[in-house]
Amino acid sequence: MTLYQELCGIARRLPDSTAMVSYDGTAVSYDRFVETTDAIAGRLDAAPPGSVVGLALDDPVTFVCAYFAAARLQLVIVLLDSRATPEETARLSARFDLDMVLRDGPAGIGSIVVEPTARGGEGVPERSAHAAQALHSYLPTDFVVHCTSGSTGEPKGIVMSQAAVMERVNSWAGEAGLGPSDVVLCALPLWHGHGIDVLTLPGLLRGAKVVFTRGSHLTGRGLARVIADHAVTFVSGLPVMYQMLVAADRVDPSMLGSLRFALTGSAPVTVDTQARFGERFGLPLRQGYGLGEIGIITYDADNAGPGTIGLPLPGIEWRLEPVDAFDGEEQICELLVRGPALARGYYRDPAAESAMFVDGWLRTHDLVVARPEGWFVRGRTSTFINVTGNKVAPIDVETALRRCDGVIDCGVVGVPDGEGGEQVAALVVTDSGCDPASVRRQVAAHLLPYQLPQTYRFAAALPRTPVGKTDYEAVKRIVRDEDARTEALAEARTP
Secondary structure, eight states, X not given: OOHHHHHHHHHHHSTTSEEEEXXXXXXXXXXXXXXXXXXXXXXXXXXXXXXXXXXXXXXXXXHHHHHHHHHHHTOEEEEOOTTOOHHHXXXXXXXXXXXXXXXXXXXXXTOEEEEEOTTTOSSSXXXXXXXXXXXXXXXXXEEEEEEEEOTTSSEEEEEEEHHHHHHHHHHHHHHHTOOTTOEEXXXXXXXXXXXXXXXXXXXXXXXOEEEEOOGGGOOHHHHHHHHHHHTOOEEEEOHHHHHHHHHOSSOOGGGGTTOSEEEEOSSOOOHHHHXXXXXXXXXXXXXXXXXXXXXXXXXXXXXXXXXXXXXXXXXXXXXXXXXXXXXXXXXXXXXXXXXXXXXXXXXXXXXXXXXXXXXXXXXXXXXXXXXXXXXXXXXXXXXXXXXXXXEEOHHHHHHHHHTSTTEEEEEEEEEEOSSSSEEEEEEEEEOTXXXXXXXXXXXXXXXXXXXSOSEEEEESSOOBOTTSOBXXXXXXXXXXXXXXXXXXXXXXXXX
């Protein structure tokens, strides 16, 4: 059964039930959901199966309908950040062989504009299915591509079939007990795996109502008000969302009284935040753990200990490979997993694929300590900077900084943000006439908000290893230096 067929089955059973509520409060029934999906499919009907479509849609309902329309037509979709610059979109279009990009049309929900790419030409391509597939390296079973940064700074594309998507969605929906009586709050973008695979699709494929809100615009009280107004029963988000809730004034615990399940993921949550949330609202805050390549792997169920990520969900096979490190007397291991929800690999990236996918196993590059009450994450073997669930490649930030007038050299690292995650920090070498404030303004034109450095330090030269490479451990020490004189100098130079 396909995603579209599952949707049609739910719509037949619950035609008048609300499926989604958009940012502006517009409610869409399951019946209208299918109608809008069919209308978008009609717009794309000239594209043969295997055509590659980028979804750069801001309206969440239109995004979801386009997603299911692509499933119906057997297209390949690449999930794009609608905020990306034209330069970045063009780069991704070339990288992932897009035939077209869908953007929001002027008529609201369900309205799309088909934006041609250099590869696809004007309008919806009308090639044969054989010709369409001959122009790219996707397989006939491929359906969706999630974009993520590679360790070299080049974007990786996690490629999944509809079968893999349905496996991860149905597995998690069953574990979470989602059903038609649930109201799911999604405050995350749909191009992010957390937003689409953990919240939206599990809710919709169980007949629940999914309420969308812009999480970046919310305060703690605003979030509580959305939960209260919609009687939300199921919520998942980044740790910062729960930190806002526990710190907010004028939030009565009764405002969250409808909640039965609260999950956090995409970044580590502190034990303190979990404890404060539970004490204030009388509900455990559960920590989920997963990767875009396979979906949710674990979450800390009732029998898990504090600070643990729990143990694997049903259907997830795992093994632990010891590394040359210990946590006290306990062996630290790299976690490897596999299961039917596993992606087939990365699009046209054999080096990255061979480093992550080994003999049917996924190397998570996460280091864990195994205890009876669950696994405890102790670090990563990779170099990503994890900024509120978004993976930032330092080389991307360095490349953008080096494009700024007056910047001679730079080194970018991740440093703790004080909340269990990381933030981007930069050590920058400039010429004598460079204005640091100008560097900030210039780099903002080339990066997404979460990629921007939050800490700047300026120096006459970068520290080097004996062979002349940038010494990143030394860079970390410099940018984390809490000496008052260094801090005052940095703040004076960087508004």
